[in-house]
Amino acid sequence: MYRKYITGLLLAAVTLAASGICARELKIDRISAKPAFRMEYLDESMAEDSHSYVETIASVSSGQRVVDYEVLEQTMQYQLSDKDYDALLRIVEAEAGGEDQNGKLLVANVVLNRVNSEVFPDTVWDVVMQREQGIAQFSPTVDGRFQNVHVSDDTVAAVERALYGEDISQGALYFCAREKADSDKLKWFDRKLTKLFSYGHHEFFS
8 A cells, every 4th residue: 555655656756857857848948949039030130121221222223323324315415616605695695684594595596596507607606696688687786785794694504405405496596576676577577487486575486
């Protein structure tokens, strides 16, 4: 009988000991698993950050390529001498000093359209100073405005736009301010030319 009790006690002790060992091993496994989990998480996080960084750099680089391409595309279409450049600035200021920048751009476009036309002289200076049957093509060249204007920054910007090839003139070769123009000249404009559009105080013709 005592042997049964002793045997039972021994089995219970062995069972408890085995349970304790298993519990300790489980605890150890859990503890050791935590750093592994952290390392795995950090590895994944670093991989995501690296991927995001690469995407950002690629995006910036792509954007830079677009900007560089646009800058390369913006090349000056007209290479003028200092004399021609000064003449263009002055005639634009004299003819369109009261207009907005597009109004000034249009006057510059007309001058450059004439330079490109076989009907008119080949340089800005000669176009601006041209006379037809003794009559100046641009009245500011004879009334003092061309010589005495102060060229504004806005006029410089408009002329630069024209020199870089921006043309909003629809090919216009003539313009006039109807309220200021001579009546005989207006009759010639209306009879001989095709009106394209009006902008500001000017009408434009081809």
